[in-house]
Amino acid sequence: MNSVAIPVATQMLFHNRPRFIMTVVGIAIAFFLAAAQIGLLVGWINTNSAIIKHAGVDIWVMAQETRTLDYGTAIPRHRIQQVSSVQGVAWAEGMLVGWVNWQHPEGKHITVEVIGLDKANAGGPWLMPEGNISSIHLPQTVVVDELSKQTLGVRQIGDEAEMEGRRVIIGGFSRGVRTFTASPFVFTSIDNALDYVAYYQDDEISYVLVRIDPGADVMQVRDRIAREVSHVEVLTTAEFAERSVKYWMLETGVGITVIITAALGLLVGAVIMSQTLFAITQDHIANYATLLALGFHQKTLRQIVLTQSLSLGGLGIVVGSVLFFIACNASATTPIPLETTPMVSTSLILFSLLCCIASSWFSIRAIFKLDPVMVFHG
Amino acid sequence: MKSVMACQGISKSYGAGDILERVLKRVDLELFEGQASVLVGPSGSGKTTLLSILGCLLAPSEGQLLIADQTVNFSDKSSLTEVRRKKLGFIFQHAQLLPFLTIEENLAIVGRNAGMEDMDIKQRLDGLLQRLELKVMRYKYPAQLSGGQRQRVAIARALLHRPSIVLADEPTAALDWNTGKTVVELLLEQARLEKAVLVVVTHDTRMLPLFDRILTIADGLLSEQRQTAAVENTFYTQP
Structure with a gap:
């Protein structure tokens, strides 16, 4: 890097401060737009797979062709014993998932997703700010998330409502069990759930949740269960989480919309950057010609443009990241929070910087075509 | 005297076939260390074209340019840039200072680009700013300076990296007579002090007595005049 490139590039940018500020703001907003869309996607993925990932088990056994946790179908309850007897399995218990009608105390009806848990409550809420999860084993008792209080028309422990025309009592409130659908999760025991979910027989459940022996290989145990237990599909937790996410993202089309919007956000940012850089280069084309005539190499001028591009992009990304951080905090208690991971953030920043470099192509082309003899023509 | 720059049979043409225009016709010229030359001629006579070729900014159609006995390779853009970076200093009609840099920065970047040490740049900059x-x-x-002051900065910029050749394109065109004369006198004084070859293109015939050599160009043909003959000549455009 020529030692002249950085001071010339930055001073050229700062010389017109209003334009500099507007450009950084434009890029920041475009970055924020893209980050927010991707954050929405990440939040959505986390929401989709939260129950699976928080269950604390290694393997899920389910009916064949189960597309997502929410659409589990019936398998015989004795599969729990069959799975438990497989070598490498330390522990197994059931889970039931069904969709039922919830009636507010005021009479309003909505559909809810009932999660019936077994004795150890695997697959249940992981944070309980009010009440205790073991209360679900009491008759007619359920636990709902604090985010769903208003939707379900309940306010405190002991409040009552109806599911499928039968009484339910609120035994506690969980935290962070979100759903992106309009149907909140309602946790109860498998036995209670069977009372409400009419399309399940008393000897049926949806899933068998498995913990493997310490030191056992999860893939080997998975394959062994698949061989020894008939008419089921066996997936590791990571596989099942991925399948659930893929279903909602790709098969419903909603995820694609989010991905396209994120890509458009980045594209808008790249266009803003490209136009501004080109305008700055055109404004200073005579200065570039002077520098060429004075013996500055084309390479140095390209470095100037790239430095400007990365400076504008870098500042835009910093400001955009601050906006995103604020938005993440603000959305933390909403049904679909904006979230990110270190890998997603790093990838987005690198991709944005790549867009910045690509957007300087028109400016570099203009400089490449520059004839320094123009300095003698005013 | 030591020869610094030489043109050997340099011609320059634009276009081709019926619309071929020959701007320079077999120009031969030798320029010596510490010598100040003025290049005069009517508009469109080829002054700027010759200056552009001398400045390694434009390739001749025929002939060759030698700097310090080395033939300039006009087909290699990188080597042309190197020649301009190390051996040439330019002064343009409107100074062409970078508006977003201070005067000091405008000068320092030329030194840095030429590979000078920071201490050397500082000493050189101090000296030139003092002298000018x-x-x-x-x-x-630059926007805070008058036209004359800007041209003085341009002189400092052209000399900072100790080039052996300084080329000036109508450095007084945008200045009033008194300011212009002062600028040219300063330019001559500094170029002589640095023992640089100086070539100045001007329309102002009143400047001619200040130079060692008067080069006249008309219809692409270069000739040299004696001082008195040049001053009496009438084809120059009066300022």
Whole structure:
């Protein structure tokens, strides 16, 4: 890097401060737009797979062709014993998932997703700010998330409502069990759930949740269960989480919309950057010609443009990241929070910087075509 | 005297076939260390074209240019840039200072680009600003300077990296007579002090007596005149 490139590039940018500020703001907003869309996607993925990932088990056994946790179908309850007897399995218990009608105390009806848990409550809420999860084993008792209080028309422990025309009592409130659908999760025991979910027989459940022996290989145990237990599909937790996410993202089309919007956000940012850089280069084309005539190499001028591009992009990304951080905090208690991971953030920043470099192509082309003899023509 | 730059049969043409225009016709010229030459001629006579070729900014159609006995390779853009970076200094009609840099920065970047050490740049900058009476302007921007002051900065910029050749294209065109004369006198004084070859293109015939050599160009043909003959000649455009 020529030692002249950085001071010339930055001073050229700062010389017109209003334009500099507007450009950084434009890029920041475009970055924020893209980050927010991707954050929405990440939040959505986390929401989709939260129950699976928080269950604390290694393997899920389910009916064949189960597309997502929410659409589990019936398998015989004795599969729990069959799975438990497989070598490498330390522990197994059931889970039931069904969709039922919830009636507010005021009479309003909505559909809810009932999660019936077994004795150890695997697959249940992981944070309980009010009440205790073991209360679900009491008759007619359920636990709902604090985010769903208003939707379900309940306010405190002991409040009552109806599911499928039968009484339910609120035994506690969980935290962070979100759903992106309009149907909140309602946790109860498998036995209670069977009372409400009419399309399940008393000897049926949806899933068998498995913990493997310490030191056992999860893939080997998975394959062994698949061989020894008939008419089921066996997936590791990571596989099942991925399948659930893929279903909602790709098969419903909603995820694609989010991905396209994120890509458009980045594209808008790249266009803003490209136009501004080109305008700055055109404004200073005579200065570039002077520098060429004075013996500055084309390479140095390209470095100037790239430095400007990365400076504008870098500042835009910093400001955009601050906006995103604020938005993440603000959305933390909403049904679909904006979230990110270190890998997603790093990838987005690198991709944005790549867009910045690509957007300087028109400016570099203009400089490449520059004839320094123009300095003698005013 | 030591020869610094030489043109050997340089011609320059634009276009082709019926619309071929020959701007320069077999120009032969040798320029010597510490010698100041003025290049005069009517508009469109080829002054700027010749200056552009001398400045390694434009390739001749025929002939060759030698700098310090080395033939300039016009087909290699990188080597042309190197020649301009190390051996040439330019002064343009409107100074062409970078508006977003202070005077000091405008000068320093040329030194840095030429590979000078920071200490050398500082000493050189201090000396030139002192000699050109620009010390108080050091931290100002070009827009805060008068036209004459800007041209003085341009002189400092052209000399900072100790080039062996300084080329000036109508450096007084945008200045009034008194300011212009002062600028040219300063330019001559500094170029002689640095023992640089100086070539100045001008329309102002009143400047001619200040130079060692008067080069006249008309219809692409270069000739040299004696001082008195040049001053009496009438084809120059009066300022």
